[in-house]
Amino acid sequence: MTPPETPPEDAAAEQPPASLWERLDRPAPTPRNALTPHRIAAAAVALADSEGLDAVTMRRLATTLGVAPMAAYRYVSGKDELLELMVDSVYAELPLDRSGTDWRATMRALALALRAMNLAHPWTSRAGTFALTPHQLAVPEHAFAALAEHGLDADTTMAVFRTVTDYVRGSVATEVALQTLQHEKGWPDGDAARAALAPRMTWLMSTGRYPAYHRYLAEATRKDDRDWQFETGLDCVLDGVAARLGI
Amino acid sequence: MTPPETPPEDAAAEQPPASLWERLDRPAPTPRNALTPHRIAAAAVALADSEGLDAVTMRRLATTLGVAPMAAYRYVSGKDELLELMVDSVYAELPLDRSGTDWRATMRALALALRAMNLAHPWTSRAGTFALTPHQLAVPEHAFAALAEHGLDADTTMAVFRTVTDYVRGSVATEVALQTLQHEKGWPDGDAARAALAPRMTWLMSTGRYPAYHRYLAEATRKDDRDWQFETGLDCVLDGVAARLGI
DNA sequence: CGCTGATGGATACAACGTACACATCGACGC
DNA sequence: GCGTCGATGTGTACGTTGTATCCATCAGCG
Numbered sequence: 430m431t432p433p434e435t436p437p438e439d440a441a442a443e444q445p446p447a448s449l450w451e452r453l454d455r456p457a458p459t460p461r462n463a464l465t466p467h468r469i470a471a472a473a474v475a476l477a478d479s480e481g482l483d484a485v486t487m488r489r490l491a492t493t494l495g496v497a498p499m500a501a502y503r504y505v506s507g508k509d510e511l512l513e514l515m516v517d518s519v520y521a522e523l524p525l526d527r528s529g530t531d532w533r534a535t536m537r538a539l540a541l542a543l544r545a546m547n548l549a550h551p552w553t554s555r556a557g558t559f560a561l562t563p564h565q566l567a568v569p570e571h572a573f574a575a576l577a578e579h580g581l582d583a584d585t586t587m588a589v590f591r592t593v594t595d596y597v598r599g600s601v602a603t604e605v606a607l608q609t610l611q612h613e614k615g616w617p618d619g620d621a622a623r624a625a626l627a628p629r630m631t632w633l634m635s636t637g638r639y640p641a642y643h644r645y646l647a648e649a650t651r652k653d654d655r656d657w658q659f660e661t662g663l664d665c666v667l668d669g670v671a672a673r674l675g676i
Numbered sequence: 677m678t679p680p681e682t683p684p685e686d687a688a689a690e691q692p693p694a695s696l697w698e699r700l701d702r703p704a705p706t707p708r709n710a711l712t713p714h715r716i717a718a719a720a721v722a723l724a725d726s727e728g729l730d731a732v733t734m735r736r737l738a739t740t741l742g743v744a745p746m747a748a749y750r751y752v753s754g755k756d757e758l759l760e761l762m763v764d765s766v767y768a769e770l771p772l773d774r775s776g777t778d779w780r781a782t783m784r785a786l787a788l789a790l791r792a793m794n795l796a797h798p799w800t801s802r803a804g805t806f807a808l809t810p811h812q813l814a815v816p817e818h819a820f821a822a823l824a825e826h827g828l829d830a831d832t833t834m835a836v837f838r839t840v841t842d843y844v845r846g847s848v849a850t851e852v853a854l855q856t857l858q859h860e861k862g863w864p865d866g867d868a869a870r871a872a873l874a875p876r877m878t879w880l881m882s883t884g885r886y887p888a889y890h891r892y893l894a895e896a897t898r899k900d901d902r903d904w905q906f907e908t909g910l911d912c913v914l915d916g917v918a919a920r921l922g923i
Numbered sequence: 924c925g926c927t928g929a930t931g932g933a934t935a936c937a938a939c940g941t942a943c944a945c946a947t948c949g950a951c952g953c
Numbered sequence: 954g955c956g957t958c959g960a961t962g963t964g965t966a967c968g969t970t971g972t973a974t975c976c977a978t979c980a981g982c983g
Contacts, residue, residue: 450876450879450880463930463931464930464931486969486970486971487970487971487972488969488970488971496931496932497931497932497933498932498933498971498972499931499932499933499972499973499974500930500931500932502972502973503929503930503931507971507972508971508972555802561873561876561877561880563880563883563885566880566886566889567885567886569888569889569892570885570886570887570888570889573888573889573891573892574888577888582895583891583892583894583895583896583897584896584897584898584899585908586892587892587896587905588905588908588909588912591847591850591905591909592843592908592909592912592913594846595843595846595847595849595850595909596839596842596843596846596913597846598845598846598849598850599841599842599843599844599845599846599847599849600838600842600846602842602845602846602849603838603842603845626808629697629808630808632697633697633808633810633813636810638810638814638817639813639814639817640817641816641817641820641821641824642813642816642817642820644820644830645816645820645830645833645834647830648829648830649830649831649834650830650831651831652831658834658835658838661832661835661839662835662838662839662842664916664920665835665839665913665916665917665919665920666839666843666912666913666916667916668915668916668919668920669911669912669913669914669915669916669917669919670912670916672912672915672916672919673911673912673915710961710962711961711962733938733939733940734939734940734941735938735939735940743962743963744962744963744964745940745941745963745964746941746942746943746962746963746964747961747962747963749941749942750960750961750962754940754941755940755941
């Protein structure tokens with residue numbers, strides 16, 4: 430969308446315009462009582478948590494900060510950077526304690542933590558595909574450290590990491606999509622959701638094109654046990670990784 | 677967002693207003709030379725394929741159809757339904773040939789087909805989280821049929837399906853996010869992307885907080901071999917499923 | 924005390940989704 | 954043959970969004 434990035438660097442410094450994260454690290458030139466990237470991010474995250482990502486509007490955000498609509502643009506180049514900031518601030522909460530346990534326990538704990546994070550902030554699975562922020566980078570760092578002692582080459586290490594986290598990402602995306610739908614339609618639980626979806630589902634089943642799925646609907650008993658579903662899949666993935674890599 | 681759905685049903689029929697998919701099945705009451713859901717979906721998909729999901733605007737769409745901005749609303753209740761239609765029409769292309777091969781070959785082929793679909797239509801990983809359309813339902817149906825003969829209970833069957841497809845979804849989401857970024861910034865390949873991201877990355881590495889990741893950057897040789905990455909992870913997942921379920 | 928650079932405010936614009944009322948056209952009963 | 958009617962597409966309009974641009978204000982320093 431934006432043209433290939435040609436900042437006007439004829440005037441003063443010739444370094445690129447000090448990326449968001451560099452600016453963030455210096456302690457703010459004039460610490461009045463005012464706006465900071467952290468305050469902005471915190472407000473945006475709170476808004477997204479309570480009313481969904483669509484409620485995060487530059488104007489809404491400015492209102493909750495008690496500030497004019499354009500004020501935040503002093504700290505964030507646009508909405509994209511705001512989203513990066515939000516995602517990074519959520520990743521900052523991830524518990525990455527490097528206990529002395531083995532790689533499998535570490536990866537399993539990481540997977541559970543990532544899922545918990547995504548369920549607490551459901552909008553991350555829509556916003557945070559890949560942003561390369563400091564706290565996001567801490568995740569592979571953490572995993573690589575745990576995997577380092579097994580003599581895997583770099584590519585295989587990454588493959589292990591990606592396999593596990595990609596499963597988590599996909600699983601959580603599915604889960605969050607359903608949870609979000611339930612939430613915004615006001616269905617209290619899985620039964621209510623199924624009741625609301627029943628007409629559509631009944632019609633689909635009446636076409637006779639989905640006999641196996643029909644059987645599933647009739648026989649399944651853990652349709653709402655998301656924890657079991659997630660961990661069953663996760664253990665399969667970890668088994669597979671362990672077996673294929675001989676660790 | 678929308679109030680809990682109270683269609684005005686005092687007038688004529690008292691059945692719910694004939695869902696999108698029911699309307700789609702009857703061959704269209706007056707087949708003039710005109711707009712149909714299929715034409716609309718095809719135009720929208722073409723637009724999204726060539727210029728990204730953000731280019732799919734009710735107005736843009738109307739223009740490419742040679743029609744007034746509001747015309748499509750006769751066939752689609754709003755943009756959400758348009759997205760459903762788009763996603764369904766893309767799933768319709770999925771090759772789901774039920775060859776006589778075993779479950780593992782079927783699931784592997786399904787995973788590869790899903791990935792190919794998502795790479796051909798990168799916007800699906802942003803739009804199509806869970807929509808319950810006819811052609812989407814055909815995917816679990818296909819998988820369940822292949823898994824039926826192994827005596828798994830319904831919940832376990834679903835777990836197998838979800839484990840594999842969730843891995844695919846997550847993996848493809850990562851891949852597409854990067855590909856999209858590259859595309860919209862105009863970077864021709866992975867090296868160009870790394871070059872463009874170098875300032876940010878250099879700064880991150882210079883903090884010294886990511887030694888393991890730094891080592892990965894230096895040593896990895898298959899950073900751009902997405903096929904290898906995907907299939908390695910996929911085979912891990914399939915191994916794990918097979919081992920844990922004894923099949 | 925007056926200057927300067929940083930901070931926030933005000934105004935404005937194009938583009939978006941979509942509600943609503945209107946025009947037009949094909950088909951069918953008389 | 955003709956008038957009627959329902960289905961299909963048009964025109965206009967409103968509220969909301971992201972953001973560019975210019976202006977007011979204030980802190981801190983000489």
